[in-house]
Amino acid sequence: MTPGVATVYRWEVRKLRSQKRTYLGLGAAAIVPILFVAALVIRGGQGPEDVAFGRYLHSTGLAVPLVLLLFGSVWMFPLITALVAGDIVASEDHNGTLKTILTRSVERHRIFAAKLLAAFSYAILAIAITGVVAIVAGIAASGLHPITSLSGTVVSPGRGLVLVGASLLVYLMPILAVASIGLLLSTITRNSAAAVVGTLMVSLLLQLIGILPGLGGLRPYLLSEQFNAWQGFLRTPVDWAPIVRAAWVCALYAVPSIVAAGLVFLRRDVAGG
Numbered sequence: 001m002t003p004g005v006a007t008v009y010r011w012e013v014r015k016l017r018s019q020k021r022t023y024l025g026l027g028a029a030a031i032v033p034i035l036f037v038a039a040l041v042i043r044g045g046q047g048p049e050d051v052a053f054g055r056y057l058h059s060t061g062l063a064v065p066l067v068l069l070l071f072g073s074v075w076m077f078p079l080i081t082a083l084v085a086g087d088i089v090a091s092e093d094h095n096g097t098l099k100t101i102l103t104r105s106v107e108r109h110r111i112f113a114a115k116l117l118a119a120f121s122y123a124i125l126a127i128a129i130t131g132v133v134a135i136v137a138g139i140a141a142s143g144l145h146p147i148t149s150l151s152g153t154v155v156s157p158g159r160g161l162v163l164v165g166a167s168l169l170v171y172l173m174p175i176l177a178v179a180s181i182g183l184l185l186s187t188i189t190r191n192s193a194a195a196v197v198g199t200l201m202v203s204l205l206l207q208l209i210g211i212l213p214g215l216g217g218l219r220p221y222l223l224s225e226q227f228n229a230w231q232g233f234l235r236t237p238v239d240w241a242p243i244v245r246a247a248w249v250c251a252l253y254a255v256p257s258i259v260a261a262g263l264v265f266l267r268r269d270v271a272g273g
Contacts, residue, residue: 061138073227085182086195
């Protein structure tokens with residue numbers, strides 16, 4: 001009986017659990033919030049007031065994950081995501097195991113679907129770890145107190161936790177788009193280093209385009225801009241416009257990348273690797 005996607009997905013997850021880069025990325029996702037909070041405690045005083053919620057870092061732990069979402073979109077989260085997404089196909093080429101996999105009695109589209117789901121699962125887990133560690137470390141350092149929204153409304157701790165969770169979910173949309181680009185480069189380049197660096201460079205290039213003079217009209221449609229869509233939840237009432245835009249803009253980046261990667265994977269020359 002031919003193994004289904006669920007079975008192949010378990011194989012892919014088992015592979016990820018045996019790779020050092022998986023734990024390197026997840027370790028960074030957990031350590032960075034701890035180091036950030038430790039630096040705040042050592043420094044004392046006020047937080048960075050030039051960023052949203054920076055002024056509340058010492059008054060409530062709920063501000064910590066929100067500030068990390070702002071800083072992490074520059075390179076940290078794209079890099080953590082690219083570590084696995086850019087390697088998940090290319091490493092098979094490098095190790096010479098892709099030919100064996102493609103000649104098994106498993107349909108190629110199931111193998112590709114399993115690799116896509118494994119890359120997405122890793123990205124989701126990384127964001128979840130960062131969010132949970134940041135909340136716990138922030139509360140331990142500054143307590144669980146109300147936070148002031150971007151509209152100036154005081155939000156209760158309970159509702160604040162819900163909004164932070166919702167913000168993390170919205171943040172996943174551009175992260176999964178980055179993972180899709182990494183998967184595409186991993187499939188095309190057949191080189192892990194090139195795919196990882198290429199994914200990060202695409203992310204940084206999009207951010208650069210967003211700050212170039214005369215290109216302001218492109219900003220709403222850049223993937224880098226969608227990393228700020230979660231801020232819609234931190235307004236009163238909730239501003240759904242950036243969240244809805246992020247959904248379809250991220251899809252414009254993710255879907256073509258997945259389709260292109262799938263076509264290349266399905267047509268891969270077995271004899272040539």
